[in-house]
Amino acid sequence: MSVTVNDALLGAYYRRGENSVPNDANVKARGISFVGEGYRELLRQNTYWFTTKTYATQTVDGKDIYALNSDYREMIEVRYNGAKVYANSETTAANVYRFPPIYSPYPVGGVGNSWYYISGDDLILVPKSSETPTSYDITDITVSGTVATVTTSAAHGLGVDYWVEIDGCTQTELDGSKQVTTVPSTTTFTYTVASGTTSETPTATATRNNLEMKQYYQPTSSFTDLTDEITIPVRYKDVLSAYVFARLAQLEGERGDASDGFNEFNGIIKQMNQENLKDNL
Numbered sequence: 001m002s003v004t005v006n007d008a009l010l011g012a013y014y015r016r017g018e019n020s021v022p023n024d025a026n027v028k029a030r031g032i033s034f035v036g037e038g039y040r041e042l043l044r045q046n047t048y049w050f051t052t053k054t055y056a057t058q059t060v061d062g063k064d065i066y067a068l069n070s071d072y073r074e075m076i077e078v079r080y081n082g083a084k085v086y087a088n089s090e091t092t093a094a095n096v097y098r099f100p101p102i103y104s105p106y107p108v109g110g111v112g113n114s115w116y117y118i119s120g121d122d123l124i125l126v127p128k129s130s131e132t133p134t135s136y137d138i139t140d141i142t143v144s145g146t147v148a149t150v151t152t153s154a155a156h157g158l159g160v161d162y163w164v165e166i167d168g169c170t171q172t173e174l175d176g177s178k179q180v181t182t183v184p185s186t187t188t189f190t191y192t193v194a195s196g197t198t199s200e201t202p203t204a205t206a207t208r209n210n211l212e213m214k215q216y217y218q219p220t221s222s223f224t225d226l227t228d229e230i231t232i233p234v235r236y237k238d239v240l241s242a243y244v245f246a247r248l249a250q251l252e253g254e255r256g257d258a259s260d261g262f263n264e265f266n267g268i269i270k271q272m273n274q275e276n277l278k279d280n281l
Contacts, residue, residue, distance in 0.1 A: 006226035011241025038243030041219035047216040056163035056209035071217040135205040155186040168204030239268040
């Protein structure tokens with residue numbers, strides 16, 4: 001179940017003794033603005049478990065600079081061909097390892113000689129990648145429910161949990177970066193699609209996305225409509241209702257209610273931070 005702006009506003013107006021979100025356009029717009037304001041304040045408090053995702057791409061032989069996606073916030077883990085790549089700071093790369101350029105050795109805190117650092121909107125992989133993954137022609141994609149089974153013309157070499165780029169399908173849902181869920185044979189693999197997706201015999205390819213970047217991302221926090229979805233666990237939606245309640249009370253000069261609302265907001269954030277700590281441990 002997802003949380004919408006309307007859910008957050010409804011909770012706030014229930015606290016005010018009203019049965020629904022007011023119909024007045026200006027009042028609704030103000031409330032929607034308060035939801036976004038509260039959500040941005042929440043996100044400033046911590047990097048939360050529910051704002052993580054893996055962005056996977058392909059390396060290119062001789063390339064070391066890879067663009068971070070636009071909603072990047074903080075890196076959690078990087079893997080290259082399944083092996084963990086260790087992090088260094090840009091300052092360390094420049095001052096200690098004299099990169100760029102650097103040749104050898106590649107001092108790191110773990111196994112192997114690969115490491116990375118973040119510079120602006122880019123991830124720099126050291127040493128440069130030595131491969132461009134092979135693309136395999138797709139002969140068929142059969143969809144049953146939410147499972148897409150891909151058949152390739154040759155052995156694909158993919159494994160469970162690998163990321164793969166599907167390119168060339170007619171349906172948008174079949175294309176893009178997908179995580180392999182099962183590998184029934186050397187020439188088939190499956191991944192999850194949305195309900196309603198249909199089978200295809202496309203002119204398409206499958207290519208392993210062998211550079212995986214697990215990260216915290218910055219979810220959408222500017223809302224314009226009551227139906228807009230908010231990235232937050234359902235059990236914590238009251239944190240936004242409390243914030244909106246407090247802001248509405250401020251407008252009315254109700255200092256006691258405003259204080260109560262902000263206290264509830266901060267109290268729920270404390271609970272979220274505790275759960276976040278447990279999750280990280």
